[in-house]
Amino acid sequence: MLPLPRPRVGIESMAGHWCKTNDSAQWIDSLEIVVEGDGLVVHVYGGGAGPTPADWGSARTDIVYASNVLSGDAKAGAFIARFELPEAQVEMQANLNLGLLVVATYVSFREPGAWANRFTREFFRREDGA
Amino acid sequence: MSIAETEARAALDLSVLIGDWRNTNAAGSITRIVCKPAGEGRLTVHTWTAARDFGTVDAPVFAFTFDSRDAGAFAANYDFGFARARLQANVKAGVLVVVCLTSFHDESGRSNYFDREFFYRVRR
Numbered sequence: 001m002l003p004l005p006r007p008r009v010g011i012e013s014m015a016g017h018w019c020k021t022n023d024s025a026q027w028i029d030s031l032e033i034v035v036e037g038d039g040l041v042v043h044v045y046g047g048g049a050g051p052t053p054a055d056w057g058s059a060r061t062d063i064v065y066a067s068n069v070l071s072g073d074a075k076a077g078a079f080i081a082r083f084e085l086p087e088a089q090v091e092m093q094a095n096l097n098l099g100l101l102v103v104a105t106y107v108s109f110r111e112p113g114a115w116a117n118r119f120t121r122e123f124f125r126r127e128d129g130a
Numbered sequence: 131m132s133i134a135e136t137e138a139r140a141a142l143d144l145s146v147l148i149g150d151w152r153n154t155n156a157a158g159s160i161t162r163i164v165c166k167p168a169g170e171g172r173l174t175v176h177t178w179t180a181a182r183d184f185g186t187v188d189a190p191v192f193a194f195t196f197d198s199r200d201a202g203a204f205a206a207n208y209d210f211g212f213a214r215a216r217l218q219a220n221v222k223a224g225v226l227v228v229v230c231l232t233s234f235h236d237e238s239g240r241s242n243y244f245d246r247e248f249f250y251r252v253r254r
Contacts (some may be wrong), residue, residue: 119192119203
């Protein structure tokens with residue numbers, strides 16, 4: 001018996017240029033998200049607060065999650081992507097909520113030092129207003 | 131690196147996270163989460179839904195600021211073979227906010243999905 005086809009998650013709603021909603025310096029300044037096949041490629045630019053590089057580079061999403069088990073609708077869904085920064089590994093989880101991209105990061109430093117492993121959550125608006 | 135720096139990394143205060151947490155929504159998916167200290171700044175997380183006992187796993191903890199000594203978030207992974215659940219949780223205003231990211235690794239055709247639920251603490 002053939003496996004059931006999995007509904008395609010509509011990831012296009014997450015693509016775009018996302019700018020921070022906060023005027024102050026923060027961990028992440030902006031994100032550029034593009035569709036690549038069935039996944040997303042996320043490019044992150046640091047926001048000047050803490051040990052954040054100006055350019056994190058790009059990472060492909062591990063998994064894009066739908067908003068519920070059957071819908072295939074990513075509008076209220078989420079993704080996970082992982083970044084290797086010079087000093088730390090970062091797991092990023094982002095989800096759409098009321099038109100905002102809510103981005104959480106879990107920052108784990110490779111070597112002991114003055115910085116504590118840290119959780120961040122920041123909010124981003126789509127620059128083009130789409 | 132100084133000894134003080136090492137200790138600051140090793141000994142985040144877990145008191146914000148420790149406790150028995152219950153879902154604010156009686157119809158929610160995850161019903162209960164119990165967070166316990168496991169020594170040396172480690173945290174264990176035990177999770178239940180109405181239908182399943184997820185069991186207990188070690189969970190790395192995270193502070194809210196880079197120079198904080200207080201842990202305010204954790205991440206926990208559960209692997210059931212046919213599915214994996216990634217719990218990401220943080221405390222905000224006394225509420226444990228839990229994002230559950232579920233991915234399926236069977237042939238059921240189910241979509242991977244995301245859910246967010248809120249928990250209150252019944253005891254430390």
